[in-house]
Amino acid sequence: MEITGAGEQQPTYDRLKELKAFEESKAGVKGVVDAGIVKNPRMFVRPLDELTEELDHIEQENSNFEIPVIDMESLDQDDHSRRKEIIDEVRRASGTWGFFRLVNHGIPLTVINDIIKGMKRFHEQDTELKKQYHSDDHKTGCMFYTNFDLYVSKYANWRDTLRCNLLSPDPLDPQELPDTCRDIIVEYWKHITTLADTVSEFLSEALGLEQDHLKRIFTDFLILSGHYYPACPEPELTLGASKHSDASFFTLLLQDHIGGLQILHQNQWVTVKPIPGTLIVNIGDLLQLISNDKFKSAEHRVLANRNGPRVSVACFLNTKFSDNTKIFGPLKEILSEENPPIYKYITMKEYTEHYVKKGLDGVSALNHFKLSSN
Numbered sequence: 001m002e003i004t005g006a007g008e009q010q011p012t013y014d015r016l017k018e019l020k021a022f023e024e025s026k027a028g029v030k031g032v033v034d035a036g037i038v039k040n041p042r043m044f045v046r047p048l049d050e051l052t053e054e055l056d057h058i059e060q061e062n063s064n065f066e067i068p069v070i071d072m073e074s075l076d077q078d079d080h081s082r083r084k085e086i087i088d089e090v091r092r093a094s095g096t097w098g099f100f101r102l103v104n105h106g107i108p109l110t111v112i113n114d115i116i117k118g119m120k121r122f123h124e125q126d127t128e129l130k131k132q133y134h135s136d137d138h139k140t141g142c143m144f145y146t147n148f149d150l151y152v153s154k155y156a157n158w159r160d161t162l163r164c165n166l167l168s169p170d171p172l173d174p175q176e177l178p179d180t181c182r183d184i185i186v187e188y189w190k191h192i193t194t195l196a197d198t199v200s201e202f203l204s205e206a207l208g209l210e211q212d213h214l215k216r217i218f219t220d221f222l223i224l225s226g227h228y229y230p231a232c233p234e235p236e237l238t239l240g241a242s243k244h245s246d247a248s249f250f251t252l253l254l255q256d257h258i259g260g261l262q263i264l265h266q267n268q269w270v271t272v273k274p275i276p277g278t279l280i281v282n283i284g285d286l287l288q289l290i291s292n293d294k295f296k297s298a299e300h301r302v303l304a305n306r307n308g309p310r311v312s313v314a315c316f317l318n319t320k321f322s323d324n325t326k327i328f329g330p331l332k333e334i335l336s337e338e339n340p341p342i343y344k345y346i347t348m349k350e351y352t353e354h355y356v357k358k359g360l361d362g363v364s365a366l367n368h369f370k371l372s373s374n
């Protein structure tokens, strides 16, 4: 495979050729690193204007911004006052940050550590075996890929992903999962489903809806993405994940001890510290849309780092991407004369096609669906 170094003076640079060579290697970013590079290949290098713009959003040295923490320890259906407190905290966190941290969420620490280890095992197995899972067909039950928007984005992200489509069209047959991580994915899936149910109840109540309102909207789609961010020789020149907001109702995210996740909050990048055993919830675009901006789908990104690999596991709660029948828009229960709809009514298919077509270009996919009066 021919991949050019970032700093090398090339009279001509054939980006398409480089992308194709990368794609055909089927070995992902880890394959590039394993080849022993000391500079980032050019296809990963951020354009100069983006690097310059960065200076406007640098996190202040003394910034004490921290995402809100929700402690589920004393949660008990019968303790109405504690539940009400939690719902109030969820409402505030979802409307301001769009992110919160869950502690004492009930998923055992062993399961959390094991899913991280399982993902690491998948990405670090023999490349020839891993290649069997390489695909660019997002309908596949279980696929290994690098950057869904490789040919659309201005630069490639420094990460590989194992994506498991756990529910759609039917619950995934565990036999389709890689044997390096099959058992732990099945175990984690069970726990995540229970936790996702509780979180969607919180979110429904925080919007003043019936407890099961949101659950009824998106029970049929759950994606688990096991991300692997290899150590990077020049982390300041690229990103592990470009600035984006999620194409989900909400996301349950687990990160390992390395760190690198940042949220754009009040126009500065705020680091989401890795705290062992905790899980992050972030509101996705679809919940921002149906909540008519009551909840915020915050932009976030992942820095590349020298000390990798970094592993994270993101579970996206959604409804079928291909569904052309259900229409989503600001919920009538939320609208009023003072709070008129901000977004158009759309299908999941329309939204997804737009999200994929534009790639992670730093612009919210939601803008496209705003009513022109806004």
Ligand SMILES: O=C(O)CCC(=O)C(=O)O
Binding pocket: 225, 227, 241, 246, 253, 255, 261, 300, 301, 302, 312, 313, 314
């Ligand atoms: O790896 C992370 O911490 C974040 C991943 C992420 O933002 C995503 O999968 O949408």
Ligand SMILES: [Fe+2]
Binding pocket: 244, 245, 246, 300
């Ligand atoms: Fe994300």
